[in-house]
Amino acid sequence: MQGPNASAWDLKADKSLTVKDADAAKDLVNTTEAKDLPTMKKELKALNGTEFLKLAKLDFDKQSIDELPALVIGKQWNTSISKLKANDVYVIRVRGEQIYVLIKITKIGDDKKALDSLHGGNNLDYIEFDYKKYPTDGEKIDVVAEFANAKKAFDEKKFASAVMGFDKVIQAQPNNWEAYYYRALAKYEIGDYEGAVEDFSTAQPHFEKRCELYLQRGLANSKLGNREAAISDYTSTIKCDSTIYEAHTNRAHEYYLLSNYPAAITDYTKAVDLRPSQFDAYYGRGLAKNEFGRYEFAIADFNKTIELFPNYNYAYFYRGFAYSHLEKYKEAIADYTKTIGLDPKDKSAYYNRGMAYAELGDYATAIKDYDKTIELDPGFINAYLEKAHAKYINLDFDGAKADYDVAAKKFPNSGLVFYNRGLFFHELKNDKEALPEFNKAIELNPKDAEAYHYRAVTKAELKDKTGACADITKAVELGFSDKDNLKGKVCGK
Numbered sequence: 001m002q003g004p005n006a007s008a009w010d011l012k013a014d015k016s017l018t019v020k021d022a023d024a025a026k027d028l029v030n031t032t033e034a035k036d037l038p039t040m041k042k043e044l045k046a047l048n049g050t051e052f053l054k055l056a057k058l059d060f061d062k063q064s065i066d067e068l069p070a071l072v073i074g075k076q077w078n079t080s081i082s083k084l085k086a087n088d089v090y091v092i093r094v095r096g097e098q099i100y101v102l103i104k105i106t107k108i109g110d111d112k113k114a115l116d117s118l119h120g121g122n123n124l125d126y127i128e129f130d131y132k133k134y135p136t137d138g139e140k141i142d143v144v145a146e147f148a149n150a151k152k153a154f155d156e157k158k159f160a161s162a163v164m165g166f167d168k169v170i171q172a173q174p175n176n177w178e179a180y181y182y183r184a185l186a187k188y189e190i191g192d193y194e195g196a197v198e199d200f201s202t203a204q205p206h207f208e209k210r211c212e213l214y215l216q217r218g219l220a221n222s223k224l225g226n227r228e229a230a231i232s233d234y235t236s237t238i239k240c241d242s243t244i245y246e247a248h249t250n251r252a253h254e255y256y257l258l259s260n261y262p263a264a265i266t267d268y269t270k271a272v273d274l275r276p277s278q279f280d281a282y283y284g285r286g287l288a289k290n291e292f293g294r295y296e297f298a299i300a301d302f303n304k305t306i307e308l309f310p311n312y313n314y315a316y317f318y319r320g321f322a323y324s325h326l327e328k329y330k331e332a333i334a335d336y337t338k339t340i341g342l343d344p345k346d347k348s349a350y351y352n353r354g355m356a357y358a359e360l361g362d363y364a365t366a367i368k369d370y371d372k373t374i375e376l377d378p379g380f381i382n383a384y385l386e387k388a389h390a391k392y393i394n395l396d397f398d399g400a401k402a403d404y405d406v407a408a409k410k411f412p413n414s415g416l417v418f419y420n421r422g423l424f425f426h427e428l429k430n431d432k433e434a435l436p437e438f439n440k441a442i443e444l445n446p447k448d449a450e451a452y453h454y455r456a457v458t459k460a461e462l463k464d465k466t467g468a469c470a471d472i473t474k475a476v477e478l479g480f481s482d483k484d485n486l487k488g489k490v491c492g493k
Contacts, residue, residue, distance in 0.1 A: 023047035042084040051077035060104040068100040070160040103131040162186040177206040196220040211240035264288040279308035295322040313342035329356040347376040363394040415445030449478035
């Protein structure tokens with residue numbers, strides 16, 4: 001790739017191209033423009049969808065070319081490579097196809113001179129490289145045997161090898177839709193969800209009656225966070241075969257994640273009808289009912305879950321959650337204790353049990369649970385705050401202040417911490433110390449309506465009606481419901 005006419009390189013045809021050749025074949029193009037001269041830019045790009053990837057510790061001479069497809073799975077490709085230097089090694093995916101190139105920059109020639117008699121430039125700046133391709137040119141394969149080998153690898157859960165095998169089949173037979181389908185399944189298993197969706201979509205028009213394809217593509221879309229696409233896939237699965245249990249539970253889960261709890265409950269109920277002895281639909285429906293505020297009904301579903309799966313810790317946890325919302329704190333404590341017995345490292349179970357103990361007035365036990373929460377997760381902010389609050393309620397003001405101080409030091413960028421410290425000082429009628437805490441809370445979170453409200457109250461106590469008026473006005477603007485008409489009292493309206 002050098003000389004006045006060699007402006008690009010065709011990796012498929014293994015030849016240099018000139019500026020007059022079609023861009024569709026230009027896999028490697030030097031980006032130097034007239035304005036860059038006399039310096040040559042040490043950069044290459046493509047004009048046809050070819051992409052580049054640099055992987056650490058690639059040895060051009062020792063790297064097996066057959067391993068390239070597996071090495072690049074799930075990696076982020078680039079549209080160009082820059083700051084080239086001799087001995088750099090890159091992987092190239094040619095024009096979005098299953099053609100991979102291992103390329104090594106061998107030499108860069110740049111005289112850094114303009115092309116004129118004064119400067120002595122020769123216009124023969126160049127980039128030399130060596131490369132090898134996968135699959136190799138002229139490779140002939142037995143498609144039937146290769147497919148069988150790839151399928152065997154898939155069945156043996158050697159998914160990266162399966163992808164490579166199906167790559168070869170598709171390269172030889174671009175219309176082998178079965179290979180696309182199984183390659184999609186293999187890509188899903190190794191975490192290449194985008195690749196899986198792409199392959200499922202390629203195969204789908206040729207498998208209208210393959211209900212499982214929609215289901216599997218839905219799973220891949222779900223992993224990518226494509227909620228609506230996943231729901232569409234599960235809906236297609238159900239239209240194809242309404243008896244597929246997983247299509248209903250999976251669609252229910254997507255509805256749950258979108259906070260569409262009635263739709264989630266409907267789908268989970270259908271799943272329960274299909275398999276009344278399977279626990280997960282009862283559990284999912286219980287979660288949706290919890291979020292919908294139907295706690296008694298949620299408890300019934302968690303009871304059934306536990307009946308079918310007695311050691312399912314999450315069922316106890318969320319039944320405890322439901323009991324807490326019904327103010328049945330003893331029952332909640334029993335469930336959180338069972339959760340901890342099944343999973344001693346469940347920090348949330350300790351925290352929630354501490355909250356339940358606090359509701360019953362057993363602050364000493366609550367504090368022990370908050371301490372255990374912090375031991376398991378030193379970054380659990382609310383555990384520090386609830387521990388301090390429990391000490392305050394128990395009239396241990398010095399202990400409460402010490403815990404708030406610890407939280408402020410550990411989480412200096414948390415508006416919540418300073419807001420709670422402000423409330424602590426406010427409750428102690430120490431408004432002069434409360435004010436800077438609310439100031440800091442608002443600095444860290446300028447949209448905290450409650451912080452503005454309490455700063456307004458604090459300023460009013462300090463006889464700063466102008467400041468109080470400005471703050472309560474801002475609080476109302478941010479959505480605070482001024483039921484006590486503080487604004488009318490401090491603003492004079």
